Amino acid sequence: MQPSLRVIDNPVDRLARTLEALLVVAGRPLPTAELAAATDEEEERVETALALLLGRYREERSGIVLEQVAGGWAFRAARQAATACERLFDRPVARGLSQAALETLAVVAYLGPVSRPEIARIRGVAADSAIAGLVERGLVAEAGREEAAGPVRYRTTALFERVFGLTGPGDLPSLDDLGGEADELRARLEDVAGRRGA
Amino acid sequence: MQPSLRVIDNPVDRLARTLEALLVVAGRPLPTAELAAATDEEEERVETALALLLGRYREERSGIVLEQVAGGWAFRAARQAATACERLFDRPVARGLSQAALETLAVVAYLGPVSRPEIARIRGVAADSAIAGLVERGLVAEAGREEAAGPVRYRTTALFERVFGLTGPGDLPSLDDLGGEADELRARLEDVAGRRGA
Amino acid sequence: MSAAAVRDLDLDLEAFEGPFDLLLTLVLREELELVDVDVAEVVVAFVERLAERADPDLDACGEFLVLVAALLELKVRELFPDAEVEELDPEDAAEELAERLAVYRRFRAAAAWLEQRLADRGDRWFRVGPAPLAPTPAPPRLPPQEPARLAEAIRRLAAEPPAPSLHHLGAFPPVSRFLERFRTLLGRRHRFVFDREVEGLARVEQAVAFLALLELRHAGEVALSQPAPFAPIVCSPASA
Numbered sequence: 001m002q003p004s005l006r007v008i009d010n011p012v013d014r015l016a017r018t019l020e021a022l023l024v025v026a027g028r029p030l031p032t033a034e035l036a037a038a039t040d041e042e043e044e045r046v047e048t049a050l051a052l053l054l055g056r057y058r059e060e061r062s063g064i065v066l067e068q069v070a071g072g073w074a075f076r077a078a079r080q081a082a083t084a085c086e087r088l089f090d091r092p093v094a095r096g097l098s099q100a101a102l103e104t105l106a107v108v109a110y111l112g113p114v115s116r117p118e119i120a121r122i123r124g125v126a127a128d129s130a131i132a133g134l135v136e137r138g139l140v141a142e143a144g145r146e147e148a149a150g151p152v153r154y155r156t157t158a159l160f161e162r163v164f165g166l167t168g169p170g171d172l173p174s175l176d177d178l179g180g181e182a183d184e185l186r187a188r189l190e191d192v193a194g195r196r197g198a
Numbered sequence: 199m200q201p202s203l204r205v206i207d208n209p210v211d212r213l214a215r216t217l218e219a220l221l222v223v224a225g226r227p228l229p230t231a232e233l234a235a236a237t238d239e240e241e242e243r244v245e246t247a248l249a250l251l252l253g254r255y256r257e258e259r260s261g262i263v264l265e266q267v268a269g270g271w272a273f274r275a276a277r278q279a280a281t282a283c284e285r286l287f288d289r290p291v292a293r294g295l296s297q298a299a300l301e302t303l304a305v306v307a308y309l310g311p312v313s314r315p316e317i318a319r320i321r322g323v324a325a326d327s328a329i330a331g332l333v334e335r336g337l338v339a340e341a342g343r344e345e346a347a348g349p350v351r352y353r354t355t356a357l358f359e360r361v362f363g364l365t366g367p368g369d370l371p372s373l374d375d376l377g378g379e380a381d382e383l384r385a386r387l388e389d390v391a392g393r394r395g396a
Numbered sequence: 397m398s399a400a401a402v403r404d405l406d407l408d409l410e411a412f413e414g415p416f417d418l419l420l421t422l423v424l425r426e427e428l429e430l431v432d433v434d435v436a437e438v439v440v441a442f443v444e445r446l447a448e449r450a451d452p453d454l455d456a457c458g459e460f461l462v463l464v465a466a467l468l469e470l471k472v473r474e475l476f477p478d479a480e481v482e483e484l485d486p487e488d489a490a491e492e493l494a495e496r497l498a499v500y501r502r503f504r505a506a507a508a509w510l511e512q513r514l515a516d517r518g519d520r521w522f523r524v525g526p527a528p529l530a531p532t533p534a535p536p537r538l539p540p541q542e543p544a545r546l547a548e549a550i551r552r553l554a555a556e557p558p559a560p561s562l563h564h565l566g567a568f569p570p571v572s573r574f575l576e577r578f579r580t581l582l583g584r585r586h587r588f589v590f591d592r593e594v595e596g597l598a599r600v601e602q603a604v605a606f607l608a609l610l611e612l613r614h615a616g617e618v619a620l621s622q623p624a625p626f627a628p629i630v631c632s633p634a635s636a
Contacts, residue, residue, distance in 0.1 A: 002544055015270060016261070017261035017276065018261055018276075019261065019281050020261035021262060021278070022261075022275065022279060022282055022283065024273045024275060025274065025283065025526075025527040025529070025530035026286070026530075027525070027526040027530065030286075037285065039282045039285075039287040040282075062215070062218070063216055063217065063220075063222070064218050064222045064262075065209030074522060076222070076223070077222060077520070077521040078215060078521055080215060080219070081215070081220060082520070084237050084238075085219065085521040087222065087238075088224075088228075090222060090263065091522075097514070099507065102507035103506075105201060106504075106509075106510055107503050107506075109510075110506060118571070122499055122500065122503060122571075126409060126568065131544075133601070136325065138524075141327075142328075144296075145297065149552065149555035152323045159524065163514070164513050165513065165516075165520070167516045173417060175502050178505035178506050190203050192371070219521070222523065223522060224528065225523055225524075225526070225527070225528060237422035254534060259448065261618070265529065272527075273530075274527075275530075287530070287532075294538075294539075294541075295538070298470070300546070301549045301552070302555075307546055308550055318592070320553060335538060361538050361541050362542075362546065363541075365541060370546060371544055373547055373549075373550055376550065376551070376554050383554075386554055387553055387554055
């Protein structure tokens, strides 16, 4: 919400207005390439205009915030408005994710496309209902079968990246950095086994 | 897209920022009363803030336009962006059928009328989203229930026959090698699905 | 009780008090002498928990058996460090146990990361779905399709499933998989030789397959015969 001196109408500014129009009606984050195609402009010029918008639509300054997420650009509410949003809206996608759902989601995010039997083998429990719930929430989707007669595999969706604020799949922490004690544990074990085996 | 002199932070301006945040998150127009309830403010003050926003988000001046429609307040794209919007939304999505859609369609075509639980059993996966997609494309339609309390069953449509260049229901490619009768085919598919595991 | 809950099984032993999962960790870290742990007590605790349920969870039983078997194997190694035991390589047993725990722990940590991430972003709201005044997208038009693709899709669904995967050695297969498989074999062939069916499978998978076989026997669905100790087990429908 800014007052302004006058309406500026240079070409970049005009492009920026078209981009904000696209972003306010889009139902998903829009990649730069798609914005360029829709506006019939060079990607480079789109990026210049986006930089302008990033300055305008940012926390503290505006109630609408532009963010780069899930491989594209999207508007969201400023954090200042979180309480009001909570009063008015529901969060069906992320509300009440169980431990089983989160673990299943983690397996799909890291190993996807991955099938239900594979997930079950890692978690030691059948994954059917957890997967069904995640599909219903739109966080996970079918990704075909590996072999003709194999089970259906699953992958995470763009909505997953959006909900968890990831710009892309590479944004997850490396699996090697997680559960670090396991490595230490194994080294110890191999050491023990070595001594015993000798 | 407006440059501004400085960030103003009087109470009305702050309220206006919260309102624009609510409007960018909303999936439907928001009436003044709801905006007032969400922000915990008097309706009168909300109207003052909305007037401020109307001045800011209007044609020529912004790509995002605030509009009062039957159900309340909502953002839309500025007319300036009409062509770009058209390109974004109407870009011919020559999307083919996903594997999930094709499998579901094939089951309905060969075994129909067939219910959702039956399709799920044969594919080994919940069929809800695949069915919904096929209904939306007009390739599959409801065909009543077998019993009063039974699940809804589905059949293929005339559009399906047109798209696949079939003269009628009997024109599907032969599956004699898998057992010519629908019952036999169904039994075979369910048997394999059981062994494929969930 | 689910298979995951096996790890949370509460134990109250002389040498240790806490969840089963922690017991395993401490043993593997050598912070707890396995010699001091009464494995029988662990089994009793599990059976007690199992008795509270109307229908036992086979996957949980399988999971428990595999973990306890590995524990026992380790304990035997500790008690008789010089004994020669055929086939049982302590390195393998320990490695298998550690591998399973390590993989699961990683993903549990990843789940915790996701949960934290979600909590951190709790104050960021965005719209899911179309904007109220967005243009309505044109319904997707489908170009002409080949009817043969429909037949292909059905053939794909009717194709025999591949043999159980072997590249997850040390991972835990669900008991239900073998139950289904043996039931189908009984239905189709009337007789089969167990040893031949599990040939080439990992040891863990063989153990789980055997558990499934015992369950079928318990349910009266299969008759087992073995001409001599360690000879191949012949399975046939109980009624035949």
